[in-house]
Amino acid sequence: MRxxxxxISAAQIVQAATRVLARQGYARTSLMDIAKEAxxxxxxxxxxxxxxxxxxxxxxxxATNVVQERTLAAWAEDATPFVGLRRSLETxxxxxxxxxxxxxVVADLLAQSLYDDALRPQLAAFYATAAHQMRDHLAPQLEAxxxxxxxxxxxxxxxxxxxxxxxxxxxxxxxxxLEPEDVVAAIETLALGLFEVAPKKG
Amino acid sequence: MRxxxxxISAAQIVQAATRVLARQGYARTSLMDIAKEAxxxxxxxxxxxxxxxxxxxxxxxxATNVVQERTLAAWAEDATPFVGLRRSLETxxxxxxxxxxxxxVVADLLAQSLYDDALRPQLAAFYATAAHQMRDHLAPQLEAxxxxxxxxxxxxxxxxxxxxxxxxxxxxxxxxxLEPEDVVAAIETLALGLFEVAPKKG
Amino acid sequence: MRxxxxxISAAQIVQAATRVLARQGYARTSLMDIAKEAxxxxxxxxxxxxxxxxxxxxxxxxATNVVQERTLAAWAEDATPFVGLRRSLETxxxxxxxxxxxxxVVADLLAQSLYDDALRPQLAAFYATAAHQMRDHLAPQLEAxxxxxxxxxxxxxxxxxxxxxxxxxxxxxxxxxLEPEDVVAAIETLALGLFEVAPKKG
Amino acid sequence: MRxxxxxISAAQIVQAATRVLARQGYARTSLMDIAKEAxxxxxxxxxxxxxxxxxxxxxxxxATNVVQERTLAAWAEDATPFVGLRRSLETxxxxxxxxxxxxxVVADLLAQSLYDDALRPQLAAFYATAAHQMRDHLAPQLEAxxxxxxxxxxxxxxxxxxxxxxxxxxxxxxxxxLEPEDVVAAIETLALGLFEVAPKKG
DNA sequence: TATGAATGAGCCTTCATTCAT
DNA sequence: AATGAATGAAGGCTCATTCAT
Numbered sequence: 001m002r003x004x005x006x007x008i009s010a011a012q013i014v015q016a017a018t019r020v021l022a023r024q025g026y027a028r029t030s031l032m033d034i035a036k037e038a039x040x041x042x043x044x045x046x047x048x049x050x051x052x053x054x055x056x057x058x059x060x061x062x063a064t065n066v067v068q069e070r071t072l073a074a075w076a077e078d079a080t081p082f083v084g085l086r087r088s089l090e091t092x093x094x095x096x097x098x099x100x101x102x103x104x105v106v107a108d109l110l111a112q113s114l115y116d117d118a119l120r121p122q123l124a125a126f127y128a129t130a131a132h133q134m135r136d137h138l139a140p141q142l143e144a145x146x147x148x149x150x151x152x153x154x155x156x157x158x159x160x161x162x163x164x165x166x167x168x169x170x171x172x173x174x175x176x177x178l179e180p181e182d183v184v185a186a187i188e189t190l191a192l193g194l195f196e197v198a199p200k201k202g
Numbered sequence: 203m204r205x206x207x208x209x210i211s212a213a214q215i216v217q218a219a220t221r222v223l224a225r226q227g228y229a230r231t232s233l234m235d236i237a238k239e240a241x242x243x244x245x246x247x248x249x250x251x252x253x254x255x256x257x258x259x260x261x262x263x264x265a266t267n268v269v270q271e272r273t274l275a276a277w278a279e280d281a282t283p284f285v286g287l288r289r290s291l292e293t294x295x296x297x298x299x300x301x302x303x304x305x306x307v308v309a310d311l312l313a314q315s316l317y318d319d320a321l322r323p324q325l326a327a328f329y330a331t332a333a334h335q336m337r338d339h340l341a342p343q344l345e346a347x348x349x350x351x352x353x354x355x356x357x358x359x360x361x362x363x364x365x366x367x368x369x370x371x372x373x374x375x376x377x378x379x380l381e382p383e384d385v386v387a388a389i390e391t392l393a394l395g396l397f398e399v400a401p402k403k404g
Numbered sequence: 405m406r407x408x409x410x411x412i413s414a415a416q417i418v419q420a421a422t423r424v425l426a427r428q429g430y431a432r433t434s435l436m437d438i439a440k441e442a443x444x445x446x447x448x449x450x451x452x453x454x455x456x457x458x459x460x461x462x463x464x465x466x467a468t469n470v471v472q473e474r475t476l477a478a479w480a481e482d483a484t485p486f487v488g489l490r491r492s493l494e495t496x497x498x499x500x501x502x503x504x505x506x507x508x509v510v511a512d513l514l515a516q517s518l519y520d521d522a523l524r525p526q527l528a529a530f531y532a533t534a535a536h537q538m539r540d541h542l543a544p545q546l547e548a549x550x551x552x553x554x555x556x557x558x559x560x561x562x563x564x565x566x567x568x569x570x571x572x573x574x575x576x577x578x579x580x581x582l583e584p585e586d587v588v589a590a591i592e593t594l595a596l597g598l599f600e601v602a603p604k605k606g
Numbered sequence: 607m608r609x610x611x612x613x614i615s616a617a618q619i620v621q622a623a624t625r626v627l628a629r630q631g632y633a634r635t636s637l638m639d640i641a642k643e644a645x646x647x648x649x650x651x652x653x654x655x656x657x658x659x660x661x662x663x664x665x666x667x668x669a670t671n672v673v674q675e676r677t678l679a680a681w682a683e684d685a686t687p688f689v690g691l692r693r694s695l696e697t698x699x700x701x702x703x704x705x706x707x708x709x710x711v712v713a714d715l716l717a718q719s720l721y722d723d724a725l726r727p728q729l730a731a732f733y734a735t736a737a738h739q740m741r742d743h744l745a746p747q748l749e750a751x752x753x754x755x756x757x758x759x760x761x762x763x764x765x766x767x768x769x770x771x772x773x774x775x776x777x778x779x780x781x782x783x784l785e786p787e788d789v790v791a792a793i794e795t796l797a798l799g800l801f802e803v804a805p806k807k808g
Numbered sequence: 809t810a811t812g813a814a815t816g817a818g819c820c821t822t823c824a825t826t827c828a829t
Numbered sequence: 830a831a832t833g834a835a836t837g838a839a840g841g842c843t844c845a846t847t848c849a850t
Contacts, residue, residue, distance in 0.1 A: 006830070025317035027229035030823060041832050042824085048830090052824060104316065111313030114306065114374050115227035124376035150395075151388045158372060158380060159365070159388050166368025170360060172316050174326035178360060186353045186361045193352075193395015208813065232840060243815050244841085250813090254841065409809070429721035431633035434844060445811050446845085452809095456845060508720065515717025518710065518778050519631035528780035554799075555792045562776060562784060563792045567765070570772025574764060576720050578730035582764060590757045590765045597756075597799020612834070636819060647836050649823090654834090658820065 010048040010058075013038045017059045022101035026056070026112050053118060060109045060119060064126040066102040070095045071130065075137045084141060089160075089187050096168045097180065107168065131157035147195045156194065163187065212250045215240045219261045224303035228258070228314050255320055262311050262321060265304040266328040272297045273332065277339040286343060291362075291389050298370045299382065309370065333359035349397045358396065365389065414452040414462075417442045421463045426505035430460070430516050457522060464513045464523060467506040468530040474499045475534065479541040488545060493564075493591050500572045501584065511572065535561035551599045560598065567591065616654045619644045623665045628707035632662070632718050659724060666715050666725060669708040670732040676701045677736065681743040690747060695766075695793050702774045703786065713774065737763035753801045762800065769793065 016038035020029050031052055035042045049055035074091030075084075096103050106126070113119035134157035142149065149156050164187075171178045218240035222231050233254055237244045251257035276293030277286075298305050308328070315321035336359035344351065351358050366389075373380045420442035424433050435456055439446045453459035478495030479488075500507050510530070517523035538561035546553065553560050568591075575582045622644035626635050637658055641648045655661035680697030681690075702709050712732070719725035740763035748755065755762050770793075777784045 009830080023317075025314065027314065028317055031825090032823075043827090043833070044831050046825070047832095050825095108313055108316060110371055110375065111310055112227065112229065114310060115225075115230060120375055124379070127372055127375060127379070150391045152384070155380075155384045155388050159369070159385075159392070162368035162370075162372050163361070163365040164368065165371055166364035166366065167361070169312055169367060169371075170329055170364050173312065173322055173329060177326070177329070178357075182354070182357045183361075186357050189352050190361070190392055190395060193392065211813080233842090234840080245816065245844090246814050248842065249815095252842090413809080427721075429718065431718065432721055435846090436844075447812070447848090448810050450846070451811095454846095512717055512720060514775055514779065515714055516631065516633065518714060519629075519634060524779055528783070531776050531779060531783070554795050556788070559784075559788045559792050563769070563773070563789075563796070566772035566774075566776050567769040568772065569775055570768035570770065571765070572768075573716055573771060573775075574733055574768050577716065577726055577733060581730070581733070582761075586758070586761045587765075590761050593756045594765070594796055594799065597796065615834080637821090638819080648820090649837065650835050652821065653836095656821095 014062050018101050022104040063102040063105040090184050216264050220303050224306040227310050265307040268304040292386050418466050422505050426508040429512050467509040470506040494588050620668050624707050628710040631714050669711040672708040692794050696790050
């Protein structure tokens with residue numbers, strides 16, 4: 001028995017909580033709901049996580065990890081930076097707009113973090129990691145192609161992420177307004193406008 | 203002028219609720235908190251708003267109105283469209299990033315709307331109005347200047363709004379990362395990339 | 405203006421309360437309901453009746469009066485006591501079983517009176533009056549016809565009233581079980597069994 | 607024998623509720639009262655019964671059961687039907703007139719059932735069972751004695767029950783008016799009047 | 809006379825948490 | 830490692846009552 005039963009159960013609870021949270025949102029989710037979804041008793045949940053807040057933090061950590069991993073997978077290694085960038089943006093959008101449980105949880109807890117000091121650092125870290133991720137992938141590609149962004153490499157990823165997240169929120173509020181192809185096309189256009197070919201060094 | 207007091211009280215409650223909601227968020231705000239902030243009894247709040255949901259809806263309506271008005275005021279009439287656009291974007295950002303109570307409430311309830319069917323239509327309408335607003339202001343200016351956006355005029359405002367909102371969420375989560383001037387500069391650059399000067403006819 | 409407006413309004417409130425009480429029962433009726441039914445404000449109700457209990461008492465007084473009057477009208481003056489008795493019993497049953505608002509209110513408040521010391525005396529008086537009423541009508545008729553009841557004239561009316569009321573409750577609980585004609589026939593049979601022709605004197 | 611405690615607690619709550627309901631009546635009884643009487647917290651009551659209505663239904667079921675059992679025990683097996691009938695009627699009356707908690711609860715909830723659709727079926731069933739019970743006991747006895755009721759065997763028990771219940775309500779409203787011996791005597795007389803000896807065959 | 813406004817106590821219910829088993 | 834039982838603090842809401850107008 002490589003994994004202790006305890007760890008398995010704890011993981012089950014986190015997954016169940018993710019599902020319930022994605023379905024009902026933080027404000028409407030009780031520990032009972034989570035316990036029921038996990039097929040356990042309320043007491044069991046408290047055995048693994050001393051308090052609701054502790055559980056929620058774990059859930060957020062898990063959800064951000066999942067989203068991050070999916071995002072990472074999106075950074076296609078492509079021939080040309082332009083094609084690669086475009087495909088990456090598409091995938092980034094899909095990861096968020098697909099309403100996966102984890103993406104929903106991140107969006108919901110992001111809002112909670114405005115008022116919950118315990119959540120905020122985690123989300124700040126999530127953003128920071130995402131930005132780093134993006135920069136680390138973009139920077140070498142761009143340099144290799146002699147392309148120079150018009151805005152600082154520190155800020156650029158933040159902008160892209162912000163754009164994506166903001167559009168996601170709109171899409172959640174009114175799913176019929178934003179057509180996926182429109183969004184991707186627009187983001188692409190935007191992105192292209194951000195770069196200029198650097199003058200070759202003499 | 204009989205019983206004008208009622209309207210005043212109702213308005214006071216909405217304002218108090220806005221303050222409390224901005225401070226604590228929907229999930230942590232009780233009617234008691236609101237009543238206390240308004241200097242009234244819980245009963246009085248229920249006298250003016252039959253249910254918590256009804257009150258929240260009113261608060262959302264009020265908050266979106268305020269944000270909308272401020273946004274409207276941001277559309278400066280300027281000499282050249284470029285300068286005007288830039289100044290408008292700046293103000294748009296400020297309206298949102300200033301963490302005014304109303305902006306916070308809109309952001310919070312936006313998240314709630316994911317799980318609250320009663321809230322969603324209002325927020326969808328809010329986005330729709332904002333998009334219209336922006337288009338109505340931009341379209342004539344751009345045409346007059348012979349400028350043509352690279353993405354359809356239907357989609358453009360949604361993109362801009364999404365970008366702003368997404369950045370706001372990031373800024374809320376970690377206020378120290380995004381410097382206002384960076385953001386505005388980036389948005390401006392982005393915006394400029396969206397347009398091209400149309401070839402002169404004839 | 406013969407009647408003061410106040411009296412008219414008070415009467416309207418009592419009537420409205422009777423309707424609402426008959427519809428919803430004491431436990432589920434609020435002053436608001438009554439005020440709405442009377443087309444007045446809650447304040448107006450309190451202007452006429454200082455407390456809810458005072459109003460309810462008035463309503464009970466009114467309802468018992470109405471039932472009593474209808475009952476009184478039921479004591480037909482008929483040729484023979486037997487026919488008269490029979491017709492009277494029929495009407496008594498109808499008065500109660502017809503689910504008139506007043507009959508319902510009496511039944512409902514009768515139950516309340518078990519726990520409400522203020523109501524009990526009124527209902528005791530109601531029963532006493534009803535018993536007297538019946539006795540006063542029956543006694544001369546029976547004597548004239550040389551008929552003698554097998555149970556004391558003091559108890560007889562109580563028995564008859566009890567029988568009727570008990571059957572009414574059953575009919576309320578399950579309207580389909582007791583057919584009116586069965587009930588009347590049974591009551592009649594019962595009633596006849598209560599009397600015997602007295603041996604003629606001399 | 608794990609967690610038998612739960613059943614015990616649930617039963618305690620039902621009993622406590624019966625006591626409180628008998629003392630204060632439905633309209634004046636809160637869950638707090640019941641919890642206090644049961645020596646538990648409000649939360650514990652809700653743990654065992656999800657809603658007040660569910661608890662009340664259980665209480666009613668329990669109370670009708672108790673009354674029924676006592677009634678059943680009343681059907682004495684006696685030498686002659688007449689003596690048996692008389693003794694049975696006496697006990698029936700005592701069961702109801704003794705103001706036992708259960709009898710009071712049944713009477714109170716009977717009134718509630720006029721306006722509570724959830725209660726009505728239970729009380730209808732209670733009446734139906736009581737009627738059946740009585741018929742099953744009476745029918746063979748009467749037949750054996752060659753006695754034939756003047757009113758149909760379907761209706762007879764309803765009449766007797768109605769009579770008893772109606773008298774009980776009167777006795778509750780004014781305990782001093784109806785002397786037990788008078789009531790029993792009257793009922794007996796009534797009952798005797800309901801039968802006639804069947805003409806011997808052949 | 810009558811109204812709208814406001815109060816405050818109380819009600820049913822939910823829920824995170826604790827604990828014995 | 831997990832469960833069922835129980836607690837107690839809120840939470841949203843109802844309602845009789847009071848009061849200025």
